[in-house]
Amino acid sequence: MRKLSWLLLLVAVGAVGAQPSASDLMSRLHEPAVLRGNFLQSRQISGFKRPVESSGQFVVARGTGLLWHTERPFESVLSVSRERLRISNGAGRSEMTLDARREPMLRTINDLLQSVVVADVGALQAQFEIDIRLMGQTDWELSLRPKDAGLRDRFLAIDLSGGPHVETVVLREKSGDVTTVRFSNQAEDSDLSEAEAQQLR
Amino acid sequence: MSQSAQRRHRLLALAWLVVAVALAFHQYRLWRAPDFVTDVAELLPQQSDQVLAEATEHLLAAAATQWVVLVGSTDWEDSKQAAATVLATIDPQRQKLQADTEGAALSGEVMSRIVETRGALITRESRQWLQSATQEEIAQRALQNLIQPIGDGLSSWRDDPLGLLGQWVRERAQWSRLRPRDGWLWVEDGDTQWIALPFKEAESGFSAWDGGVNSQLLAAARARLVDQNLDVRVLAAGATLQAEAAAKRAKFEMSVIGTGSLWAVILLTFITFGSPRPIALVTLSLVIGCAAALSVTDLVFGRVHLLTTVFGASLIGVAEDYGIHYFAARQGTPVEQRWEQLRQISPGLWLALATSGIAYLALGLAPFPGLRQIAVFSCVGLLAAFLTVLCWFPWLDRKPLRTTRFAAWLARSLDRWPRWPGGARGWLLASLGIALLLPGLLRLHAVDDIRLLQNAPPELMAEQIEVGRILGLASPAQVFLISADSQQALLQREESLTARLAGLVDQGRLFGYQALSDWTPSDRVQRESAALVAMANERAWQAVAAATGEQLEIEPAVPRYLTVEEFHRASAAAATIPIWSDSNGQHHSLILLQGVSRESLVDLSRAAEGLAGVRWVDNTARYSQLLQRYRIRLSHLLLVGILAVVGLLHWRYRGRAWRAYLPTLLGGAVTLAVFGWMQMPMQLFVLLSLILLLGMGIDYGIFMLEHPGERSVWLAVAIAGVSTLLSFGLLALSATPALRAFGLGMLVGETSIWFLTPVFRPVAGSVHS
Numbered sequence: 009m010r011k012l013s014w015l016l017l018l019v020a021v022g023a024v025g026a027q028p029s030a031s032d033l034m035s036r037l038h039e040p041a042v043l044r045g046n047f048l049q050s051r052q053i054s055g056f057k058r059p060v061e062s063s064g065q066f067v068v069a070r071g072t073g074l075l076w077h078t079e080r081p082f083e084s085v086l087s088v089s090r091e092r093l094r095i096s097n098g099a100g101r102s103e104m105t106l107d108a109r110r111e112p113m114l115r116t117i118n119d120l121l122q123s124v125v126v127a128d129v130g131a132l133q134a135q136f137e138i139d140i141r142l143m144g145q146t147d148w149e150l151s152l153r154p155k156d157a158g159l160r161d162r163f164l165a166i167d168l169s170g171g172p173h174v175e176t177v178v179l180r181e182k183s184g185d186v187t188t189v190r191f192s193n194q195a196e197d198s199d200l201s202e203a204e205a206q207q208l209r
Numbered sequence: 210m211s212q213s214a215q216r217r218h219r220l221l222a223l224a225w226l227v228v229a230v231a232l233a234f235h236q237y238r239l240w241r242a243p244d245f246v247t248d249v250a251e252l253l254p255q256q257s258d259q260v261l262a263e264a265t266e267h268l269l270a271a272a273a274t275q276w277v278v279l280v281g282s283t284d285w286e287d288s289k290q291a292a293a294t295v296l297a298t299i300d301p302q303r304q305k306l307q308a309d310t311e312g313a314a315l316s317g318e319v320m321s322r323i324v325e326t327r328g329a330l331i332t333r334e335s336r337q338w339l340q341s342a343t344q345e346e347i348a349q350r351a352l353q354n355l356i357q358p359i360g361d362g363l364s365s366w367r368d369d370p371l372g373l374l375g376q377w378v379r380e381r382a383q384w385s386r387l388r389p390r391d392g393w394l395w396v397e398d399g400d401t402q403w404i405a406l407p408f409k410e411a412e413s414g415f416s417a418w419d420g421g422v423n424s425q426l427l428a429a430a431r432a433r434l435v436d437q438n439l440d441v442r443v444l445a446a447g448a449t450l451q452a453e454a455a456a457k458r459a460k461f462e463m464s465v466i467g468t469g470s471l472w473a474v475i476l477l478t479f480i481t482f483g484s485p486r487p488i489a490l491v492t493l494s495l496v497i498g499c500a501a502a503l504s505v506t507d508l509v510f511g512r513v514h515l516l517t518t519v520f521g522a523s524l525i526g527v528a529e530d531y532g533i534h535y536f537a538a539r540q541g542t543p544v545e546q547r548w549e550q551l552r553q554i555s556p557g558l559w560l561a562l563a564t565s566g567i568a569y570l571a572l573g574l575a576p577f578p579g580l581r582q583i584a585v586f587s588c589v590g591l592l593a594a595f596l597t598v599l600c601w602f603p604w605l606d607r608k609p610l611r612t613t614r615f616a617a618w619l620a621r622s623l624d625r626w627p628r629w630p631g632g633a634r635g636w637l638l639a640s641l642g643i644a645l646l647l648p649g650l651l652r653l654h655a656v657d658d659i660r661l662l663q664n665a666p667p668e669l670m671a672e673q674i675e676v677g678r679i680l681g682l683a684s685p686a687q688v689f690l691i692s693a694d695s696q697q698a699l700l701q702r703e704e705s706l707t708a709r710l711a712g713l714v715d716q717g718r719l720f721g722y723q724a725l726s727d728w729t730p731s732d733r734v735q736r737e738s739a740a741l742v743a744m745a746n747e748r749a750w751q752a753v754a755a756a757t758g759e760q761l762e763i764e765p766a767v768p769r770y771l772t773v774e775e776f777h778r779a780s781a782a783a784a785t786i787p788i789w790s791d792s793n794g795q796h797h798s799l800i801l802l803q804g805v806s807r808e809s810l811v812d813l814s815r816a817a818e819g820l821a822g823v824r825w826v827d828n829t830a831r832y833s834q835l836l837q838r839y840r841i842r843l844s845h846l847l848l849v850g851i852l853a854v855v856g857l858l859h860w861r862y863r864g865r866a867w868r869a870y871l872p873t874l875l876g877g878a879v880t881l882a883v884f885g886w887m888q889m890p891m892q893l894f895v896l897l898s899l900i901l902l903l904g905m906g907i908d909y910g911i912f913m914l915e916h917p918g919e920r921s922v923w924l925a926v927a928i929a930g931v932s933t934l935l936s937f938g939l940l941a942l943s944a945t946p947a948l949r950a951f952g953l954g955m956l957v958g959e960t961s962i963w964f965l966t967p968v969f970r971p972v973a974g975s976v977h978s
């Protein structure tokens with residue numbers, strides 16, 4: 009009897025001390041095929057007194073890619089797919105492209121960006137040490153620290169928080185620059201529009 | 210026999226016993242830890258050009274101890290599981306795996322150092338863009354970079370508003386196609402997700418003789434994957450595996466040729482002499498001959514090449530001649546006459562030994578260390594076998610030897626052997642022969658390809674090629690060699706060449722190149738780049754300040770140029786780019802090429818034109834030219850040899866000399882015609898077989914002229930000839946194309962000469978009349 013109570017106590021202590029698991033978090037998150045929404049990005053760059061702010065719309069399609077359409081202060085579209093990464097300006101002129109055939113890491117970058125925007129813990133576990141905190145019935149916070157040396161050279165940490173969807177992302181670069189993104193008006197969908205699919209081709 | 214002669218014989222026998230004991234001791238030490246050379250490159254001629262020799266050494270040094278296994282599946286999870294299985298089988302302690310260094314060329318310490326270069330390191334493309342970019346273009350790019358959610362994370366926007374460092378780092382990453390993924394080194398090819406497991410052996414002077422440890426581990430890993438029922442492909446490549454395969458093959462061939470020849474000799478000896486004593490004694494002479502050959506070669510050259518032992522195994526078929534001659538003379542004569550008989554045949558044997566020895570030594574005239582080994586090996590082997598007969602046989606052979614029915618039959622066969630018909634029938638036969646030979650000779654074509662020496666199994670070569678393609682490895686076959694007085698001059702010379710190579714890459718003539726100056730440009734280029742970047746950054750800051758209304762107060766950082774030494778200390782990529790300085794204080798480096806095609810060779814050789822200190826080195830072409838040069842040189846030597854032999858025979862035999870040399874010359878012609886008819890290329894090693902044929906074939910003619918119509922001599926010639934051609938015929942089974950061609954040449958030539966020599970025999974007794 010005495011033994012049993014000890015055991016119960018141990019189990020109870022274990023439950024208190026245990027990390028919330030990835031599945032606890034996943035149960036709070038929605039996993040739509042396509043997620044659209046608005047973003048407000050604020051970059052704190054060394055040498056700047058005020059943060060550099062930009063805003064626009066984003067689309068993330070699981071397994072396909074990410075569109076980051078900045079509308080203010082000026083037009084710019086970042087599209088990341090499995091095949092290429094492209095930045096084009098308001099006039100649609102390509103400012104920069106990266107081809108997966110030349111740079112195979114693009115696949116990893118694409119997966120990483122998608123996983124961060126939708127907080128796909130299962131995928132992120134491969135590359136980050138993850139610290140999960142659950143708050144109330146719906147909210148959560150995540151801290152990601154890169155395991156891989158290549159990523160550690162660039163990023164100190166990525167902090168995420170939200171409820172059914174990711175609401176804020178804070179990216180701390182090793183250089184000291186900090187980027188904070190707030191998402192709003194998220195809407196779930198099952199498919200990309202024709203125009204979006206075109207941009208991610 | 211006189212008393213003094215008896216004493217002399219006893220002394221000789223004892224002296225030879227001392228030699229034999231010494232040999233046994235040396236053999237014991239040699240075989241306790243066999244250490245044979247397996248590398249084909251060691252057979253190649255030493256470079257007369259010191260710098261080129263050093264270049265080759267640097268090129269091969271890194272590759273010598275490395276090998277790689279690729280595990281691939283269309284399903285990444287399967288790939289990972291299979292890679293884990295392979296790793297657990299081959300290297301459970303992870304002592305050989307070098308995973309950390311290969312994936313990222315720049316990380317950790319060197320990366321933070323590179324950030325401090327502040328504009329000194331930019332790509333060729335960036336330089337061109339900076340030189341022509343307008344204010345607006347610069348502003349546009351700086352603003353774009355300012356608002357992107359992801360940067361390269363390397364340096365703050367403030368320090369690199371145009372993202373030039375990220376571009377340089379990305380371009381450098383092209384150094385390797387491998388990328389880290391889930392803790393593995395990953396490369397994609399089509400749909401297949403490959404995982405690379407690069408291994409490194411601790412010691413470079415490994416002995417591949419003992420079983421080929423890595424090949425066995427690899428086979429075990431493949432077997433385990435089959436057990437796990439995973440749908441994966443496994444590819445392996447590397448000098449280590451090639452050496453193990455070559456050793457395994459050479460070992461197999463050596464034992465096949467060796468035991469094959471030995472059994473042939475034993476069988477022939479048994480049928481001919483019908484007694485165990487000749488078998489035991491002939492085998493003894495062979496054992497001592499081979500042991501002496503191996504020991505002396507080891508002492509002279511330091512290490513014995515495996516191909517020497519393969520070739521050497523065929524020596525059994527030649528070295529048995531002396532014992533056979535002794536017993537052929539002994540057969541059916543009283544025991545007491547054995548000393549006398551040995552004395553009678555020994556001048557002829559000495560002569561035969563000399564001609565064979567000279568022929569073998571002529572092989573050593575070609576500057577191939579491998580051929581020199583074979584020459585020494587063969588000469589020593591023959592001499593030792595002969596001395597065993599001379600010093601020991603009469604002591605050990607004390608009983609009468611009867612004439613067997615087979616021996617009598619074979620000896621009598623000389624009488625029935627066809628003779629060359631005179632008159633019209635002779636002319637008809639001659640024209641028929643010419644009609645057969647000439648078309649073959651006309652179809653003969655020469656090939657001088659270094660790959661003829663390669664004896665790795667084709668499936669291993671195919672895997673090697675596929676691995677090279679998937680990983681985009683630079684080939685050691687063609688490189689640029691750069692030389693200069695100082696390191697800075699060296700880098701500048703590289704830069705003038707890479708400017709041209711970059712053009713070839715843009716035109717799609719070349720996939721890429723690896724040059725030291727791309728990682729650490731010359732100070733001049735780093736200074737120019739830093740100045741260009743400093744100017745552009747200033748304009749970018751101003752433009753962004755104007756657009757955002759910020760008061761940017763940025764102090765431009767002072768660039769710290771990256772040095773060759775820092776790069777070498779910190780990056781894994783450095784190990785793959787050879788750079789060295791010689792004893793004269795000259796600095797050298799190699800530029801390695803990826804994706805060289807046959808079509809691009811001309812463009813590449815032109816790229817070096819007009820550039821001081823830049824040499825185009827096409828190793829394949831160079832070795833092939835060398836083989837060609839020696840093929841031509843040795844064909845001249847063969848002609849001189851033929852003239853010398855013909856002259857010598859005329860001096861001794863006058864009008865009958867042609868009977869001795871014509872069979873050998875005809876045998877050579879038949880050999881060449883057969884190669885022509887079979888569309889097999891004429892190459893250096895066929896020529897070497899002709900030289901050896903000249904030395905050994907003439908022997909038969911000499912014996913037949915010296916002892917016309919003497920049946921015991923014919924018996925010895927017949928038996929010796931058959932065993933010789935059997936041994937060399939077994940060499941034709943070798944997997945090394947060069948040895949195969951040599952064996953075939955010997956087989957065809959020996960058979961023809963053996964058959965033709967008695968055809969041109971003199972009528973018995975005519976010499977003495």
